[in-house]
Amino acid sequence: MKAIVIERHGPPEILKVVDVPPPKRGANEVLVRVRACALNHLDIWVRKGVEGHKFPLPIIPGSDVAGVIEEGETDYLKKGDEVVVAPFETCGHCEMCLQGNDVQCREYRILGESRDGGCAELVSVKAGFLFPKPKNLSFAEASSILLAPLTAYHMVVTRAKVEPKEDVLVTGASGGVGSSAIQIATILGANVFALVSNDEKAKFAKTLGAKDCIVYKEDTPLDQLFGKMRFDCVVDSVGGKVFEQAMRLLRPFGRLVTCGATSSPTATLDLRRLFFRSLSVLGSTMGSRFEMLKVLKWAEEGIFRPFVHKVLPLEEASTAHRIIEERGVLGKVVLEVS
């Protein structure tokens, strides 16, 4: 079959379509013919490599798969059905899995990051990790609402427990997780504010539901930028200085939920502010099958909307990576597999 295989880390040019043997379908697995695979920033890290982290090379990248069942079936899906694949798999039988805490399963593996993913004609996945594709979405659209919205759902709904009428600030608001968090907090009835890096991104954040947008300025601390505005919850994926300064924007009992550190993985925390104001810092990563199902239901009901920036053939994976790396991209870049 055709596939992109990363054998060594490097620039976008290393992403070439090669011929490899099709995956062997394991016990309780279903073979999916990939129709579309949406890309995430994670794909860039897998390609470039991350200092201090070892990816299992060679690997087929791609976490967000929509396709058609080619071989095998589940209790509720059969050959020929249109499906999306959860961007991860777990053991399915440990205490964490049985509690619904998929993320904390010791065998939690992300497609295209710690096991082969969807930049290929076929992918074999555990039967319990498939969902019917929302009927109202194309394959490209369906593939675009998986990893990032799942991560945002876990942050906003499960960890931060955002409630109607709360004031929520989303940082890194034009990225995959940030833009999903705006939509999700808006669906919950919160007043959502977005921190963005330019006017074009502000416009995008408003189409997602943000009530107001604040353009970030490197040399202006956030509490100056925001004046008297304070928030019940901050959804942060930027880390570093933004994390530090966003802590100052929280009302008493406010919480900051973090899932990433695109600017810097370290930040200073003033413990006095934390305890005097009864603040909470919540860590969050990816999500569970239950949460994936909720996002897909919202998508089928038309409440959660996909935003596809560009669809390219698998052969143009290197171009797709370059587009994402330019960081100007609003919405998802999707690879189509024919």
Ligand SMILES: [Zn+2]
């Ligand atoms: Zn488990």
